Amino acid sequence: MKKRSKSLRFNVAFYFFLLIGILLLVIWLFQTFLITPYYEQRSKSNLKSRANKYYNEYILDNSKINELSRDAMMDNIHIYVASIEINDKGEKHLVPKNGEMIGRFSFDFNEREILNEYDEDKIIYSDNNFDLYMYIKEIEGTNELFIASTRITPITATKMIITEQLIFITIFAVVIGVIFTFVASRSLSNPLEILTKEAKELSSGNYNVEFSDKGYKEVAELANTLSNAEVEIKRSDEYKRSITANITHDLKTPLTIIKSYAEMIKDLYSDNETKRNEALDIIINESDRLSDLVNDVLLLSKLESGSMELELSEIDLSCLLNDCLIRFDVMKNNGYVINSNIDDKIIVDADNKKMNAVFYNLIGNAINYSGDNKTIDVSLLKDNDIAIFKVTNYGSVIDVDKQKKIWDEYYRDENSHKRNTVGTGLGLSIVKNVFELHHLEYGVTSNEKDGTTFYFKIKVKAID
Numbered sequence: 001m002k003k004r005s006k007s008l009r010f011n012v013a014f015y016f017f018l019l020i021g022i023l024l025l026v027i028w029l030f031q032t033f034l035i036t037p038y039y040e041q042r043s044k045s046n047l048k049s050r051a052n053k054y055y056n057e058y059i060l061d062n063s064k065i066n067e068l069s070r071d072a073m074m075d076n077i078h079i080y081v082a083s084i085e086i087n088d089k090g091e092k093h094l095v096p097k098n099g100e101m102i103g104r105f106s107f108d109f110n111e112r113e114i115l116n117e118y119d120e121d122k123i124i125y126s127d128n129n130f131d132l133y134m135y136i137k138e139i140e141g142t143n144e145l146f147i148a149s150t151r152i153t154p155i156t157a158t159k160m161i162i163t164e165q166l167i168f169i170t171i172f173a174v175v176i177g178v179i180f181t182f183v184a185s186r187s188l189s190n191p192l193e194i195l196t197k198e199a200k201e202l203s204s205g206n207y208n209v210e211f212s213d214k215g216y217k218e219v220a221e222l223a224n225t226l227s228n229a230e231v232e233i234k235r236s237d238e239y240k241r242s243i244t245a246n247i248t249h250d251l252k253t254p255l256t257i258i259k260s261y262a263e264m265i266k267d268l269y270s271d272n273e274t275k276r277n278e279a280l281d282i283i284i285n286e287s288d289r290l291s292d293l294v295n296d297v298l299l300l301s302k303l304e305s306g307s308m309e310l311e312l313s314e315i316d317l318s319c320l321l322n323d324c325l326i327r328f329d330v331m332k333n334n335g336y337v338i339n340s341n342i343d344d345k346i347i348v349d350a351d352n353k354k355m356n357a358v359f360y361n362l363i364g365n366a367i368n369y370s371g372d373n374k375t376i377d378v379s380l381l382k383d384n385d386i387a388i389f390k391v392t393n394y395g396s397v398i399d400v401d402k403q404k405k406i407w408d409e410y411y412r413d414e415n416s417h418k419r420n421t422v423g424t425g426l427g428l429s430i431v432k433n434v435f436e437l438h439h440l441e442y443g444v445t446s447n448e449k450d451g452t453t454f455y456f457k458i459k460v461k462a463i464d
Contacts, residue, residue, distance in 0.1 A: 051148035361427030371395030398446040
């Protein structure tokens, strides 16, 4: 069974409360467990930094020890200098040199601890009467110690106050989080729910849906995408109905003719060989037309689905076009004039069968819509390393706004469906797909003076 996806509102609420929970956990952890070591570390670092400053000043002028002591007290630091002396019993003792300052700041300290444990860059902790940090440096070239100490204020009461505040902060954060989550999730999900409802209407076949673009930027972009999809789906559906109607028409007409002539052969021409052969020829031609239609539908389907690949080879485009024109010589019997201007030996890399289909469809289309003029101009000329093919007829002009639509399968003007002299109505769509498969530049121009011209350009292969 497929796992059901969670709603946007649920995800927004979940991740927002997860964020709040992580932030509150970090705050609680820092303020209750880490604040004491952090405070102690900061005190040590400050004591060491300030003590080194006063030590350097003392080394420069040791007569200013009392002035330095008064300045240090402003930083909550007490400094003094003591010499190490040995009594009659051989025991070491500290003898302060600035005893008047020690009188202002008297404290009990473990003299033996200082003498036995002090080391450069090491902080000694003393808690006999006060919480103290002591930083001791040995004065170079002397038997004296430079001692700096600071009192550490207990922060137990401060931690209790912070803990009480954190309780209120946590309650406040949860309440605000619930309210914010509700508002934010509604703001995020409502526009999407509206678009989902409208998209369902589109999927049910309603192509007049106006997608709401209210909300945030992404919703507006999604609404715009759905609107474009609606236009394309509507257009595709119209094409589908048009193709169905036209293919039905093109299938029905030859089938009707085939049936009618078959019945005529059976009922009327059984003893008349000439009439019977004429009827059989018509049946064969209409059968060929049906076969061409089916083949074109299959070819177009493969081209549009992308399942058909190019079979590139080196071909003589001039020879291919001349061979194609021979197939249209029969049209001259019906009064058509086909003028050609073809350069020799235009060698290109292309798919032979597909380019043959291009020539056949474009020339056939020009013949079908040449009107009463019945003149067709075909050219294939080289321009440096580019070959340009053109086929022109002088029938009705194609409006500019319709020149893109003519490449669509079974596109036709407002005029009723015309049964083509040659082709199936899918030719230009096949041609377009072949052009795009070859990545060729192509197009159509149409005006009263120059007629209607279909063209494409292809790169010529250099001949060694």
